[in-house]
Amino acid sequence: MSAVDYGRRGWVRLMLVAGFIFLYFPILSLIVFSFNDSKRNVTWRGFTLAYYEKALANESLHQALSNSLLIAGWTTVVATVIGTMLGLSLQRYRFRGKGVFESWVHLPIVVPEVCFGVALMVFFAAIRLPLGLTTVILSHIAFSIPFVAVVIRARMASFDPALEEAAHDLGASRWQSFRHVTLPHLMVGIVASALLVATLSLDDFVITFFTSGPGATTLPLKIYSMARFSVTPEINAASTVLMALTVMLVLGAVAIQTRWRR
Amino acid sequence: MSFGQAISSRRQLLAGAGAALGVTLLPWRAQAEEARLNVYNWDTYIGATTLETFAAATGVSVQYDLFASNEELFAKLQAGNPGYDVIVPSDYMIESMIALDMLVPLDHAQLPNLRHLDPDPNFSDPAFNPGNRFAVPYLWGTMGIGYRKSAGPRPDSWATVFESDAYAGRIALLDDPRAMLGMALKYLGYSMNSIDAAQIAAARDVIIAAKPRIKTFAPDSGQDMLLAGDVDLAVEWSGDIVQVMQEDPDLDYVIPSQGGSVWMDTLAIPKGAPHLENAHAFINHIYDPAVNAEIARITRYPTPNLAAKALIDVADRDNPAIYPPAEVIATSETLIDVGDAARLYDEAWTVIQAA
Amino acid sequence: MESWRRDKAGFTILTLPASVWLLLFFTLPLTLVWVYSFGERGPHGQTEFTVSLANYIRALEWIHLGVIWKSLMIAVVVMLICLVLGFPMALGIAFAAPRWRTPLLVLVMLPFWTNLLVRTYAWVAVLRDRGHINGVLEWLHGLLGGAPEAFEPLPLLYNQTAVMIGLVHVHLPFLVLPLYAAMARLDWQLLEASLDLGANQWRTLRSVLLPLVMPGLVTGCLLVFVLALGSFLTPDLLGGTDSMMIGNLIAREFGGARDWPFGAALSFLLVYAAFAALWLRASLGGGRA
Numbered sequence A: 001m002s003a004v005d006y007g008r009r010g011w012v013r014l015m016l017v018a019g020f021i022f023l024y025f026p027i028l029s030l031i032v033f034s035f036n037d038s039k040r041n042v043t044w045r046g047f048t049l050a051y052y053e054k055a056l057a058n059e060s061l062h063q064a065l066s067n068s069l070l071i072a073g074w075t076t077v078v079a080t081v082i083g084t085m086l087g088l089s090l091q092r093y094r095f096r097g098k099g100v101f102e103s104w105v106h107l108p109i110v111v112p113e114v115c116f117g118v119a120l121m122v123f124f125a126a127i128r129l130p131l132g133l134t135t136v137i138l139s140h141i142a143f144s145i146p147f148v149a150v151v152i153r154a155r156m157a158s159f160d161p162a163l164e165e166a167a168h169d170l171g172a173s174r175w176q177s178f179r180h181v182t183l184p185h186l187m188v189g190i191v192a193s194a195l196l197v198a199t200l201s202l203d204d205f206v207i208t209f210f211t212s213g214p215g216a217t218t219l220p221l222k223i224y225s226m227a228r229f230s231v232t233p234e235i236n237a238a239s240t241v242l243m244a245l246t247v248m249l250v251l252g253a254v255a256i257q258t259r260w261r262r
Numbered sequence B: 001m002s003f004g005q006a007i008s009s010r011r012q013l014l015a016g017a018g019a020a021l022g023v024t025l026l027p028w029r030a031q032a033e034e035a036r037l038n039v040y041n042w043d044t045y046i047g048a049t050t051l052e053t054f055a056a057a058t059g060v061s062v063q064y065d066l067f068a069s070n071e072e073l074f075a076k077l078q079a080g081n082p083g084y085d086v087i088v089p090s091d092y093m094i095e096s097m098i099a100l101d102m103l104v105p106l107d108h109a110q111l112p113n114l115r116h117l118d119p120d121p122n123f124s125d126p127a128f129n130p131g132n133r134f135a136v137p138y139l140w141g142t143m144g145i146g147y148r149k150s151a152g153p154r155p156d157s158w159a160t161v162f163e164s165d166a167y168a169g170r171i172a173l174l175d176d177p178r179a180m181l182g183m184a185l186k187y188l189g190y191s192m193n194s195i196d197a198a199q200i201a202a203a204r205d206v207i208i209a210a211k212p213r214i215k216t217f218a219p220d221s222g223q224d225m226l227l228a229g230d231v232d233l234a235v236e237w238s239g240d241i242v243q244v245m246q247e248d249p250d251l252d253y254v255i256p257s258q259g260g261s262v263w264m265d266t267l268a269i270p271k272g273a274p275h276l277e278n279a280h281a282f283i284n285h286i287y288d289p290a291v292n293a294e295i296a297r298i299t300r301y302p303t304p305n306l307a308a309k310a311l312i313d314v315a316d317r318d319n320p321a322i323y324p325p326a327e328v329i330a331t332s333e334t335l336i337d338v339g340d341a342a343r344l345y346d347e348a349w350t351v352i353q354a355a
Numbered sequence C: 001m002e003s004w005r006r007d008k009a010g011f012t013i014l015t016l017p018a019s020v021w022l023l024l025f026f027t028l029p030l031t032l033v034w035v036y037s038f039g040e041r042g043p044h045g046q047t048e049f050t051v052s053l054a055n056y057i058r059a060l061e062w063i064h065l066g067v068i069w070k071s072l073m074i075a076v077v078v079m080l081i082c083l084v085l086g087f088p089m090a091l092g093i094a095f096a097a098p099r100w101r102t103p104l105l106v107l108v109m110l111p112f113w114t115n116l117l118v119r120t121y122a123w124v125a126v127l128r129d130r131g132h133i134n135g136v137l138e139w140l141h142g143l144l145g146g147a148p149e150a151f152e153p154l155p156l157l158y159n160q161t162a163v164m165i166g167l168v169h170v171h172l173p174f175l176v177l178p179l180y181a182a183m184a185r186l187d188w189q190l191l192e193a194s195l196d197l198g199a200n201q202w203r204t205l206r207s208v209l210l211p212l213v214m215p216g217l218v219t220g221c222l223l224v225f226v227l228a229l230g231s232f233l234t235p236d237l238l239g240g241t242d243s244m245m246i247g248n249l250i251a252r253e254f255g256g257a258r259d260w261p262f263g264a265a266l267s268f269l270l271v272y273a274a275f276a277a278l279w280l281r282a283s284l285g286g287g288r289a
Helices: A010-033 A050-057 A059-092 A098-110 A113-126 A133-156 A161-169 A174-203 A206-211 A219-229 A233-261 B003-030 B050-058 B070-078 B091-099 B112-116 B177-187 B197-213 B222-228 B238-247 B276-286 B289-299 B326-331 B339-354 C004-036 C054-059 C062-094 C098-113 C116-127 C132-143 C160-183 C188-196 C201-230 C233-238 C246-254 C260-285
Strands: B036-042 B061-067 B135-148 B171-174 B214-218 B233-237 B251-254 B261-268
Touching: A010 A233, A010 C062, A010 C098, A010 C116, A010 C160, A050 A233, A059 A098, A059 A133, A059 A174, A059 A219, A059 C004, A098 A133, A098 C004, A098 C201, A098 C260, A113 A133, A113 A206, A113 B070, A113 C004, A113 C246, A113 C260, A133 A174, A133 A206, A133 C004, A133 C160, A133 C201, A161 A174, A174 A219, A174 C098, A174 C160, A206 A219, A206 B070, A219 A233, A219 B061, A219 C116, A233 C098, A233 C116, B036 B276, B050 B061, B050 B276, B050 B289, B061 B070, B070 B091, B091 B261, B112 B276, B112 B289, B135 B222, B135 B238, B135 B289, B171 B177, B171 B197, B171 B222, B177 B197, B177 B233, B177 B261, B177 B339, B197 B214, B197 B339, B214 B222, B222 B233, B222 B238, B233 B238, B238 B251, B276 B289, B339 C062, B339 C246, C004 C260, C054 C260, C062 C098, C062 C160, C062 C201, C062 C246, C062 C260, C098 C160, C116 C132, C116 C160, C116 C233, C160 C201, C160 C233, C188 C201, C201 C246, C201 C260, C233 C246, C246 C260
Parallel strands: B036 B061, B171 B214, B171 B233
Antiparallel strands: B135 B233, B135 B251, B135 B261
């Protein structure tokens, strides 16, 4: 093995495995207890699929899930595009007041979510935009943009701008140099930030809470109100189903990607 | 023209006018509310069939959303009603909402089933909502102590929670400033709605002194901790404890001698509700004895609807955890909004948490 | 890096959409709440608009500063633990065979497609007195011949330890992802060159790899720190009587206490401080990317 191949180093592998055990221990507990035959799901009482039936038949859960997916979809597309452009701009250009601008752009990450959520709610009321799916999507995009910019900048830090200049010198147009030289390097960052945004959006609770209206309940909101009253295995079942769907989705995406590459 | 002609022409005129009026009214009638309703309620706080029977009876489909605290409800409505027709605020929240003009006065003419309501003034004419003008009672309950019988003495006094070592390290208090400070106030012999800074400070100190014996402040999961064996004593709402009592007969619920708190949730219509008629129909539907009895049976909370009460399980009716005897209620108090003094409670709670 | 004047069109196209969006859906709303912070809580919890510094003065009271300090400490510890755990993970994924990278990344993200609340309740199930960890310990105790009554469960829940475990669990990907993005497609030749020149593995890691991935590392650390600082659900559910963080206080002011002006003042204290820190970093960082 190459001396640099950290992927094969013992301690790296050990920490990787340890990290995944830490991440997944409670998740496995979650999955196992979704089959628990007990209303309050505290001790193991027996195996049952009843709560899966309940979760799959729960119409409001379906609605919440489709809302969440819709919102996450729109948010990921728009925020990744806009945020990548912003990240590129920050990496590429010098301008007066850049320090202030940069701080301003990163501010949404820092503002406590409760404060941000209330601010958005008050704002939408002031401009008379009724709370619903639209306001949630607008809000999600707003808090996602800085995350994308941040990841893209970190990614572009390892990019040598001389490469793009060289392409340009060799006769390629600006767009062509961007597309064939910069973009491939950027792709990893774009994918990483898209994943991040999708996750943030799917799991967001606080901001969504303040900006949703009748019929715009998302999965986190729904599960939150279910869990506040009784942590039944139905919630575990719903979460397990969601995870399974996600895994299938991603496996499908990877399969398509490999096939497309061939 | 002759008299007969005059009359007939008058009749024709009236008929014509009537027809014209009918025609102009027709589009107005056709614009009667769409068959939808947006309800905003606590979770697991309705019967299993309530919405279906309503849809079957009226053809109105219900969008049913959930919230988890009065403050969430208030926050959502404060900046303008996002479209909810029926909400379920608690007693003290109604006070604030009335004062801030956030509610639509109910049209009792559209609520004939209201006649089944318990005539006791606490229900028919509460101080925070005279004449049930802006809201009608939904379900009520108490707050007290849930405990594990085999783990210690029956907590007949708040001293068991705040002073005694009987349950040391195995106690969960409710993570609710007004509720817990209120109980400490009652333990000290004051009113749970005190606005006296010295009294509130004394209550705060009682809880701080008790902190070493307390495991945690549970936001809503005290009953789960009790069931799981994490704690042996939890200050909680009656319905939550009743639900876990069903799963474990070793658990019990008691309201201490100094009293606990009595609360009531109500049905109300916020200003700006798009479906007023359907909202009234829904409230009326909930007051139907059969429907109400089913709600009571599923949620295990006491209902103020006398006709429904006659239809529920005898076991539930005789259960003192669900329907506490009058002497017990007499010592308990209802939470009322304390206006500017709320800040005293809030600051006291911060000190407690940071201590 | 070039001056924007050399490519005005490019600069505008790239920068305008995000700026407009953030102006409309971030700056304007926040300005409204900023105005709130100078207001007053009315007797029914509504906000009355005045011009008063009372909320800020109250926010700077010793007791509130204490809460902020404690939250800062917890956030720092969480960040460090995430770093220790996350750096090797990012390394492992970045240097894994290409076909394993995306699946591993997805595996890192997957827990985060589970609802935060559900995950936290799962931790409760793991850490509680009769939970999984204590269950295993109790079984071991019995196996080693101990009497059942003599077994004392580890107090793993309803204290700051539990809160930190929960916070690390929630925020780990925020460190792994940016760090991975910085590590992936790193020029291995640089590392190999370092080794060829006689440096050992650790030296190479420290002096060559680390500086190269520093932007990603700093990004990840800052993200974790800031997000952990503002969290309130996790401390709420996993914490005990000693675990109030500034996020809980702010949430309570906007929630149960219905004192939005004070909540706004507290939030903006954090925002001012963060803005200053970010500005400092950007200015000191100069024109470097």
